[in-house]
Amino acid sequence: MKAYLMKKEKRYTLREVVEVLEVQSTVITQCIQKEWISPVDPESSEFDQEDLARLQLINELREKVGVNDEAIPIIMHLIDQIHCLHQEIRKKGQDI
Amino acid sequence: MVPDPYSTLGVSKDTPQEEIKEAYRKLAKQYHPDLNPGNAEAERKFKEISAAYDLLGSPEKRKKFDLGEVEFPSGSAQREQRGPFYYETQQGGGRYTQSFEGLDEDFLESLFKGFKGSKKEAYQFRGEDQYYLMEVEFHDAILGAEKEITLPTQKVLRVKIPAGIESGKKLRFARQGSPGAGTGPPGDVFVEIKVKPSPVFKRMGQDLEMELAISLNEAILGADVEVPTLEKPIKLKIPAGASTGQRLRLKEKGVLDQSTKKRGNLLVILKVVMPSHIDDELKTMIEKWSQSHSYNPRK
Numbered sequence: 001m002k003a004y005l006m007k008k009e010k011r012y013t014l015r016e017v018v019e020v021l022e023v024q025s026t027v028i029t030q031c032i033q034k035e036w037i038s039p040v041d042p043e044s045s046e047f048d049q050e051d052l053a054r055l056q057l058i059n060e061l062r063e064k065v066g067v068n069d070e071a072i073p074i075i076m077h078l079i080d081q082i083h084c085l086h087q088e089i090r091k092k093g094q095d096i
Numbered sequence: 097m098v099p100d101p102y103s104t105l106g107v108s109k110d111t112p113q114e115e116i117k118e119a120y121r122k123l124a125k126q127y128h129p130d131l132n133p134g135n136a137e138a139e140r141k142f143k144e145i146s147a148a149y150d151l152l153g154s155p156e157k158r159k160k161f162d163l164g165e166v167e168f169p170s171g172s173a174q175r176e177q178r179g180p181f182y183y184e185t186q187q188g189g190g191r192y193t194q195s196f197e198g199l200d201e202d203f204l205e206s207l208f209k210g211f212k213g214s215k216k217e218a219y220q221f222r223g224e225d226q227y228y229l230m231e232v233e234f235h236d237a238i239l240g241a242e243k244e245i246t247l248p249t250q251k252v253l254r255v256k257i258p259a260g261i262e263s264g265k266k267l268r269f270a271r272q273g274s275p276g277a278g279t280g281p282p283g284d285v286f287v288e289i290k291v292k293p294s295p296v297f298k299r300m301g302q303d304l305e306m307e308l309a310i311s312l313n314e315a316i317l318g319a320d321v322e323v324p325t326l327e328k329p330i331k332l333k334i335p336a337g338a339s340t341g342q343r344l345r346l347k348e349k350g351v352l353d354q355s356t357k358k359r360g361n362l363l364v365i366l367k368v369v370m371p372s373h374i375d376d377e378l379k380t381m382i383e384k385w386s387q388s389h390s391y392n393p394r395k
Binding site: 020021040048049050052053054056057060061064065066079080081082083084086087 | 120121124125128130133146149178179180181182183184185186187189190191192193196
């Protein structure tokens, strides 16, 4: 399995996210309002690598795959559910 | 080398812009890495089609590409700069995954308990067995041998071919197959043996048979003849008056019986061969001899 070096400590400001992902800031605030993402630090509205990747995925689903806004929370819920299941299975596997 | 973006998207140079978008969306749906987590092939494909669409995604970009005015690196490199895919950030248990609620814990628990009853054995999937076919020289099959084989997976196995093995027998290599999941053990490798025929020997159970040509003089007078065996050749005494079809036994030059540890015999079947040319001397001699010694072998 591919190991990815995650820069967990790295934080991005809204402006940086806009730059890196090439999305409009209104899209990002919309994603936060709809609770599709919840930034690591809501106070200062800073984003971490996870937020960034999640935003990127949502953006790709909408723009590239053509998913409408109704379906985004459903898809994200299912994806999170799968990750959570993976996680649980891995944990159980280690317990044994 | 960058592959042609048109063929990557499965469209042609005169496909309308709207259809290019549709083709791209269809492929993106199929190959998005977050919809295929951990599938390297899907990821590669997705990057490829993203790169292609970056070149053809708008009429302006497409025009530029068609005129040969494109700037590389294109999409796939851009995607890399934007960081990992979402599933990659969640692999070690990301924030979003940790805070996910609504997983049916009872169901999971019962699923794991259900596997084998005890928790100890819960998460175990044995890896798959792998099957191979190996051709073995007749000599090696009868006397046994040690061979090294390289599996398609590049794994090298030392194969001990037991003496006396027959075609169709399978050798098992425990735990050399596909890896298991969880704490499950790997599968086994089975190597099926196919024995190549020998031009000289024929196997009949634990015995070997071979045909031995002898001359007329050897048949009449008897002789010591050298015969091949699977080991070194040995001298065989042909009794005087030997006949075609007569069987002489060489003890314990046959096949080893693994259960009794005894070897079978090598049966030498004689075949009298006339001289290629019957000369006058032989003819006269036999004519004279047969006047007083005729016999009927068909009786």
